[in-house]
Amino acid sequence: MIAIDNILVSDDVVREQFVCDLAKCKGGCCEDGDAGAPLEKGELDEINAIYDIVKPYLTPAGIKEIETRGRYQYDREFGWVTPTIEGKMCAYGYRDEKGVIKCGIEQAYYDGKTSWKKPISCHLYPIKISMTKEGEVVNYEPRETMCRPGCIQGKKLKVPVYVFLKEALIRKYGEDFYGVLEQVAGSYFAKAEKQNK
Known part of the structure; x- marks a missing residue:
């Protein structure tokens, strides 16, 4: 250590x-896990602040999940996490034309719509x-x-x-x-x- x-x-x-090889893993870390992406407490405010900006980048299923169950959820084992669609893909994710899962929050950032890139747990993975x-x-x-x-x-x-x-x-x-x-x-x-x- x-x-x-x-x-x-x-x-x-x-x-x-x-080095991530998205062409092969297809962004699997955005749907393979026991819960959504872990969130730091300060990130909850970030999500609330940018949700309306990010919403156009999300799938109908993702929006439904978020607006039914909340923009984030508390998990006993992992703490605050992003919601998932049927326990799989992160509700803030979408698949591109090549089947790769991308992050709606990150795409809004790349488009200059927000200054917050994505949850730090995702960025560090x-x-x-x-x-x-x-x-x-x-x-x-x-x-x-x-x-x-x-x-x-x-x-x-x-x-x-x-x-x-x-x-x-x-x-x-x-x-x-x-x-x-x-x-x-x-x-x-x-x-x-x-x-x-």
Whole structure:
């Protein structure tokens, strides 16, 4: 584990390689899970503020789910989460012409309609954050089958997880945190290279 302030980062975040391969996984993380996307408490206000802007990007089924059951729900195991359509796809998602699940919130952001990109849990995936007695723990947890194309592509392109998720990590923890993580990674790779000689 790498300790940065009171945050513990799994070595795998530095050591492993990953680049999403949407053409193959089809955005499966938006529908494969035990609940919707985890939400931080402050994100509930974000969703309320942008819902009417995002609504035109959503499917009729997604809108029905949201307007029937709420813009977010409380799950005993996961806390606040986005609603899902019949327990599967996130209600804020839609499928594009290639069958890839896209995020309506993120598309509104790309279209310049909102300044909030999407829930941080989605932005960070396949990094997951959990709370322990020791503090916040940052783990790399790709799905074995669904994320295999991303693991293969990451190795092929030689992109470490922390580099692929740079924007999300900075958004969550700030530039200083990421700078320290980069330094630690540099030391790790220098050591590994020395051992391989």
